[in-house]
Amino acid sequence: MYEERPPGDGFDGRVACVWRRVNEAESTQLVVPDGCVDLIWGPSGAFVAGPDTGPMPVRMRAGDAFTGIRFKPGGVGDVFGVPVHALRDQRVPVTDLGFSVPGGRPAVMRAAIVARLRATAPADAAAPAIAEALRAGRSVGEVAWTLGFSERQLLRRSMASFGYGPKVLQRVVRFQRALKLARAGVALAEVAVVAGYADQAHLANEVKRLSGVTLAELRI
Known part of the structure; x- marks a missing residue:
């Protein structure tokens, strides 16, 4: 339970x-x-x-x-x-x-x-915006520019807030978006497009690397 x-x-x-x-x-x-x-x-x-x-x-x-x-x-x-x-x-x-x-x-x-x-000190106020921009499919460079950071500043703030850099964060939030879509019953081909993967093979490879299993197994 x-x-x-x-x-x-x-x-x-x-x-x-x-x-x-x-x-x-x-x-x-x-x-x-x-x-x-x-x-x-x-x-x-x-x-x-x-x-x-x-x-x-x-x-x-x-x-x-x-x-x-x-x-x-x-x-x-x-x-x-x-x-x-x-x-x-x-x-x-x-x-x-x-x-x-x-x-x-x-x-x-x-x-x-x-x-x-x-x-303790408050969390970085920019953290939610960083995660949301990456979840929306923007590139690391685009996120940095939109938020007014250099890419080095974005890396430093991402490490401090999330424990890893923006490229890893992007993979994680995109994976979680794909998992949510799949569990809602969206077809896997459509999941790949909506979640921002290059194609269904890219989706499958990333899910396997992050979870060790397939998206079909995870959505059960």
Whole structure:
């Protein structure tokens, strides 16, 4: 069972949702890149996940329960006291980050994150515009010009906000757009066009590189 809830107040618009998963049978859950960073409390304690650049299979036992707070792409800032790129493709226990989450109840996790948000600098205000422009299919050069940055400035701000450069971010947000379209029932040939891929072969190759499986398997 998996459910998401709106984040509620106190997160300054930087959190996408609060979620919970209870595994009903032993299985492997495939986590794919989405540009987000999550604070998760599970059977082994609390840890920070992401941002990912490739597939992350997670082996789960029957009855395992996970509770998470998912930051929007570019929303995490320095909440965990380390640069976002230091968390890239990592699963880091919060104790290694000097961060305490005494229990997995959503209210406790919420209070811990709200306190951190109040104590740290705000996220880069340009981050949502960067992600949205790349999601819309603009080139890295076009995005930099539109936002008034040099490409070097865009790279630096993208690394600080998302944990990787704009070219990787572009691949991730385009992949997520394609996945959303496919799950809505759009034909794969049309998904390729709408999501901004050169053709269906380009879509298939990128999905395989980012997820390790086909788009047909992911949309189930």
